[in-house]
Amino acid sequence: MNTIEAIRTRRNIKAFKPDAIARETIVSWLEAASFAPNHRMTEPWEVRFVGPETRAKLNHKTDFGAAPVVLLLTSKGGATPIEREENLMASACFAQNFLLAAHSEGAGTFWSSLAASPRSREILGVPEGDDVVGIFGVGYPEEEPPAKERTPIAQKISDLA
Numbered sequence: 069m070n071t072i073e074a075i076r077t078r079r080n081i082k083a084f085k086p087d088a089i090a091r092e093t094i095v096s097w098l099e100a101a102s103f104a105p106n107h108r109m110t111e112p113w114e115v116r117f118v119g120p121e122t123r124a125k126l127n128h129k130t131d132f133g134a135a136p137v138v139l140l141l142t143s144k145g146g147a148t149p150i151e152r153e154e155n156l157m158a159s160a161c162f163a164q165n166f167l168l169a170a171h172s173e174g175a176g177t178f179w180s181s182l183a184a185s186p187r188s189r190e191i192l193g194v195p196e197g198d199d200v201v202g203i204f205g206v207g208y209p210e211e212e213p214p215a216k217e218r219t220p221i222a223q224k225i226s227d228l229a
């Protein structure tokens with residue numbers, strides 16, 4: 069699968085097969101994701117594998133689509149507001165890299181923002197000043213939803229003098 073095809077065919081997966089997914093496979097996608105652009109090489113992303121006890125406490129409404137693995141992705145804060153913002157942008161690039169790496173090898177991912185709530189942050193032990201990028205179900209898709217239509221890109225493009 070080439071990059072454009074991976075970008076176009078990735079979906080937010082809401083239901084997973086029970087099949088296990090090897091931790092080292094996931095780590096290989098995280099390693100690939102770490103080639104994301106990041107200003108001054110801050111490499112601000114941090115990943116936690118969320119274990120069953122913590123996952124149960126989160127009480128997600130579909131339990132992340134029954135994904136066999138759940139990952140928390142956070143982004144280190146910065147010494148200045150700009151550094152923090154740039155770190156978050158870099159971590160979002162890391163996230164997309166990870167989603168595409170997983171998809172290109174036949175897996176699927178479910179991005180949830182549940183972890184950003186104060187209650188979830190506390191359960192997950194996210195340090196104050198760090199940003200939650202998302203919490204992700206990872207596994208093999210039970211179903212692949214159709215693509216959601218996008219606004220024609222021409223409507224998002226303009227020219228400056």
Ligand SMILES: Cc1cc2nc3c(=O)[nH]c(=O)nc-3n(C[C@H](O)[C@H](O)[C@H](O)COP(=O)(O)O)c2cc1C
Pocket residue numbers: 078079080081179180181182201202216
């Ligand atoms: C920052 C962020 C937070 C998201 N949070 C959720 C969420 O809480 N629940 C959910 O179902 N999808 C969530 N999504 C996934 C989007 O809903 C999904 O990407 C969008 O509907 C487009 O679908 P697609 O990814 O299959 O193209 C989130 C995506 C982003 C970037």
